[in-house]
Amino acid sequence: MAKFTRVTVVTLLACLAGASSLGRTWAGPVQSDSAPAAGKPATDRSAAANHVNAQTALLELFFGSWSVTEKHFNKQGEVVATAKGSEEVRWLVDRRVLERTYITSTGSAVFRAIGLLSWNDVLKCYQGVWFDNLSTSGPNSVKGQWQQDTRTMVFSIESSGEDGATVRHKVVERFIDEEKRVATTYRIAGTQVVKLLEVHYKRTIPCPAGVRIIYDGINPRAGD
16 A cells, blocks of 8 residues: 555534434524623623624534544545544534544554634635644645535635645535535645545434524525
8 A cells, every 4th residue: 555645634624413404494592612701690791792693503514523534545546545533523612613623543643633613704704724733834724615505615725835835725525414424635736636535424423402503595605
Protein backbone atom coordinates (compact mmCIF):
# COMPACT_ATOMS: atom_id res chain seq x y z
CA MET A 1 0.00 0.00 0.00
CA ALA A 2 1.24 3.47 -0.81
CA LYS A 3 2.49 5.76 1.93
CA PHE A 4 -0.34 7.27 3.98
CA THR A 5 -0.80 10.95 3.27
CA ARG A 6 -2.96 12.97 5.62
CA VAL A 7 -5.27 15.45 4.04
CA THR A 8 -5.40 18.33 6.46
CA VAL A 9 -8.83 19.31 5.24
CA VAL A 10 -11.57 17.00 6.40
CA THR A 11 -15.22 17.81 6.58
CA LEU A 12 -17.10 19.98 9.01
CA LEU A 13 -20.23 19.51 11.08
CA ALA A 14 -22.90 17.02 12.18
CA CYS A 15 -26.55 15.81 13.11
CA LEU A 16 -30.27 15.77 13.22
CA ALA A 17 -31.40 15.42 16.83
CA GLY A 18 -34.92 14.99 18.15
CA ALA A 19 -36.58 14.72 14.73
CA SER A 20 -37.59 11.56 12.91
CA SER A 21 -36.47 12.67 9.45
CA LEU A 22 -34.42 15.35 7.67
CA GLY A 23 -36.34 18.55 7.14
CA ARG A 24 -38.88 17.88 9.92
CA THR A 25 -40.25 20.99 11.59
CA TRP A 26 -40.18 21.12 15.38
CA ALA A 27 -40.11 24.41 17.23
CA GLY A 28 -39.15 24.65 20.85
CA PRO A 29 -37.35 26.99 23.25
CA VAL A 30 -33.61 27.43 22.84
CA GLN A 31 -31.69 26.44 25.94
CA SER A 32 -28.56 28.34 26.95
CA ASP A 33 -25.33 26.34 27.27
CA SER A 34 -24.32 28.32 30.34
CA ALA A 35 -25.99 29.63 33.49
CA PRO A 36 -26.59 33.37 34.02
CA ALA A 37 -23.97 35.28 35.99
CA ALA A 38 -24.26 35.16 39.77
CA GLY A 39 -26.78 37.62 41.11
CA LYS A 40 -28.37 38.24 37.72
CA PRO A 41 -31.71 36.70 36.76
CA ALA A 42 -32.01 34.87 33.46
CA THR A 43 -34.47 37.54 32.28
CA ASP A 44 -31.54 39.98 32.00
CA ARG A 45 -30.56 38.35 28.73
CA SER A 46 -31.69 40.30 25.71
CA ALA A 47 -34.29 38.94 23.30
CA ALA A 48 -31.60 38.71 20.66
CA ALA A 49 -29.45 36.51 22.90
CA ASN A 50 -32.31 34.01 23.13
CA HIS A 51 -32.97 33.85 19.41
CA VAL A 52 -31.26 31.53 16.94
CA ASN A 53 -31.93 32.16 13.26
CA ALA A 54 -32.97 29.41 10.87
CA GLN A 55 -29.56 29.28 9.19
CA THR A 56 -27.74 28.62 12.45
CA ALA A 57 -30.41 26.14 13.56
CA LEU A 58 -29.84 24.12 10.40
CA LEU A 59 -26.45 23.10 11.78
CA GLU A 60 -28.40 20.93 14.24
CA LEU A 61 -28.23 18.34 11.46
CA PHE A 62 -24.59 17.74 12.41
CA PHE A 63 -25.04 17.59 16.19
CA GLY A 64 -24.14 14.34 17.95
CA SER A 65 -21.72 11.40 18.01
CA TRP A 66 -20.52 9.72 14.81
CA SER A 67 -18.24 6.88 13.78
CA VAL A 68 -15.87 7.79 10.94
CA THR A 69 -14.36 5.76 8.09
CA GLU A 70 -11.91 7.50 5.75
CA LYS A 71 -10.76 6.47 2.28
CA HIS A 72 -7.73 8.29 0.80
CA PHE A 73 -7.16 8.43 -2.96
CA ASN A 74 -4.18 8.98 -5.26
CA LYS A 75 -4.30 11.06 -8.45
CA GLN A 76 -5.47 8.01 -10.40
CA GLY A 77 -8.53 7.68 -8.17
CA GLU A 78 -7.27 4.55 -6.41
CA VAL A 79 -7.71 4.00 -2.66
CA VAL A 80 -4.24 4.14 -1.10
CA ALA A 81 -5.07 4.29 2.62
CA THR A 82 -7.94 3.99 5.08
CA ALA A 83 -8.51 5.16 8.63
CA LYS A 84 -11.21 4.89 11.29
CA GLY A 85 -12.19 7.16 14.12
CA SER A 86 -14.94 9.27 15.63
CA GLU A 87 -16.44 12.74 15.65
CA GLU A 88 -18.21 14.57 18.46
CA VAL A 89 -20.21 17.68 17.58
CA ARG A 90 -21.72 20.06 20.13
CA TRP A 91 -23.12 23.57 20.45
CA LEU A 92 -21.23 26.50 22.00
CA VAL A 93 -22.13 30.13 22.84
CA ASP A 94 -25.91 29.72 23.25
CA ARG A 95 -26.08 27.60 20.10
CA ARG A 96 -24.46 30.21 17.90
CA VAL A 97 -21.36 28.11 17.11
CA LEU A 98 -20.96 24.44 16.28
CA GLU A 99 -17.81 22.71 17.54
CA ARG A 100 -16.54 19.57 15.87
CA THR A 101 -13.93 17.33 17.54
CA TYR A 102 -12.53 14.83 15.05
CA ILE A 103 -10.02 12.00 15.52
CA THR A 104 -8.87 9.15 13.27
CA SER A 105 -6.04 6.64 13.43
CA THR A 106 -4.18 4.36 11.02
CA GLY A 107 -2.71 2.34 13.84
CA SER A 108 0.64 4.11 13.69
CA ALA A 109 -0.50 7.72 13.37
CA VAL A 110 -3.28 9.70 15.04
CA PHE A 111 -4.97 12.70 13.43
CA ARG A 112 -6.74 15.17 15.74
CA ALA A 113 -8.72 18.24 14.72
CA ILE A 114 -11.18 20.81 16.01
CA GLY A 115 -13.49 22.82 13.77
CA LEU A 116 -15.77 25.77 14.56
CA LEU A 117 -18.67 26.83 12.34
CA SER A 118 -21.42 29.45 12.45
CA TRP A 119 -23.67 31.53 10.19
CA ASN A 120 -22.38 34.90 8.95
CA ASP A 121 -25.45 37.02 8.32
CA VAL A 122 -23.41 39.76 6.60
CA LEU A 123 -21.75 37.48 4.04
CA LYS A 124 -24.84 35.20 3.89
CA CYS A 125 -22.79 32.03 4.24
CA TYR A 126 -21.51 29.64 6.87
CA GLN A 127 -18.06 30.57 8.11
CA GLY A 128 -15.54 28.89 10.36
CA VAL A 129 -12.02 27.67 11.06
CA TRP A 130 -10.34 24.27 11.23
CA PHE A 131 -7.33 23.38 13.40
CA ASP A 132 -5.44 20.07 13.32
CA ASN A 133 -2.27 18.48 14.67
CA LEU A 134 -0.54 18.13 11.27
CA SER A 135 -0.90 21.53 9.64
CA THR A 136 2.16 23.80 9.76
CA SER A 137 0.50 26.86 8.25
CA GLY A 138 -2.09 27.72 10.88
CA PRO A 139 -5.86 27.16 10.66
CA ASN A 140 -7.87 26.59 7.50
CA SER A 141 -10.60 29.16 6.80
CA VAL A 142 -13.98 27.76 5.83
CA LYS A 143 -17.05 29.09 4.01
CA GLY A 144 -20.11 27.01 3.25
CA GLN A 145 -23.47 27.04 1.50
CA TRP A 146 -26.40 24.68 2.12
CA GLN A 147 -28.19 23.11 -0.86
CA GLN A 148 -31.65 22.20 0.37
CA ASP A 149 -32.71 20.17 -2.68
CA THR A 150 -29.85 17.66 -2.26
CA ARG A 151 -29.37 18.03 1.52
CA THR A 152 -25.76 18.93 0.87
CA MET A 153 -23.34 21.39 2.47
CA VAL A 154 -20.62 22.63 0.10
CA PHE A 155 -17.53 24.07 1.76
CA SER A 156 -14.78 26.18 0.23
CA ILE A 157 -11.61 25.83 2.31
CA GLU A 158 -8.42 27.85 2.08
CA SER A 159 -5.03 27.54 3.76
CA SER A 160 -1.45 28.69 3.13
CA GLY A 161 1.01 26.40 1.32
CA GLU A 162 4.73 26.05 2.08
CA ASP A 163 5.56 28.71 -0.51
CA GLY A 164 2.92 31.09 0.85
CA ALA A 165 0.51 30.42 -2.00
CA THR A 166 -3.17 29.83 -1.21
CA VAL A 167 -4.18 26.17 -1.17
CA ARG A 168 -7.84 25.56 -2.01
CA HIS A 169 -10.08 22.60 -1.31
CA LYS A 170 -13.77 21.88 -1.72
CA VAL A 171 -15.72 19.58 0.57
CA VAL A 172 -19.11 18.25 -0.55
CA GLU A 173 -20.97 16.81 2.44
CA ARG A 174 -24.26 15.06 1.69
CA PHE A 175 -26.80 13.64 4.14
CA ILE A 176 -27.95 10.18 3.02
CA ASP A 177 -30.51 10.07 5.83
CA GLU A 178 -30.63 11.08 9.50
CA GLU A 179 -28.14 8.36 10.45
CA LYS A 180 -25.56 8.61 7.64
CA ARG A 181 -23.68 11.24 5.67
CA VAL A 182 -20.77 11.21 3.21
CA ALA A 183 -18.18 13.97 2.73
CA THR A 184 -15.85 14.13 -0.27
CA THR A 185 -12.79 16.40 -0.31
CA TYR A 186 -11.30 17.73 -3.56
CA ARG A 187 -8.16 19.76 -4.12
CA ILE A 188 -8.65 22.71 -6.48
CA ALA A 189 -5.62 23.79 -8.54
CA GLY A 190 -6.65 26.19 -11.29
CA THR A 191 -9.11 24.26 -13.44
CA GLN A 192 -7.92 20.91 -12.08
CA VAL A 193 -10.07 19.13 -9.50
CA VAL A 194 -8.59 16.08 -7.77
CA LYS A 195 -10.49 13.82 -5.37
CA LEU A 196 -8.43 13.28 -2.22
CA LEU A 197 -10.64 11.93 0.50
CA GLU A 198 -14.02 10.34 1.18
CA VAL A 199 -15.37 10.21 4.72
CA HIS A 200 -18.33 8.04 5.69
CA TYR A 201 -20.14 9.03 8.89
CA LYS A 202 -22.57 6.85 10.82
CA ARG A 203 -24.40 7.91 13.93
CA THR A 204 -23.23 5.97 16.99
CA ILE A 205 -25.75 7.26 19.53
CA PRO A 206 -29.46 7.63 18.67
CA CYS A 207 -30.74 11.20 18.41
CA PRO A 208 -31.36 12.44 21.95
CA ALA A 209 -34.92 13.16 23.04
CA GLY A 210 -34.33 16.76 23.99
CA VAL A 211 -35.47 20.21 22.98
CA ARG A 212 -34.20 21.05 19.49
CA ILE A 213 -35.23 23.45 16.74
CA ILE A 214 -35.45 21.98 13.25
CA TYR A 215 -36.67 24.28 10.49
CA ASP A 216 -38.34 23.13 7.28
CA GLY A 217 -37.76 24.66 3.83
CA ILE A 218 -34.69 26.64 4.88
CA ASN A 219 -33.00 28.91 2.36
CA PRO A 220 -29.75 29.83 4.18
CA ARG A 221 -28.82 32.41 1.53
CA ALA A 222 -31.85 34.55 2.30
CA GLY A 223 -31.20 35.55 5.90
CA ASP A 224 -33.78 35.53 8.63
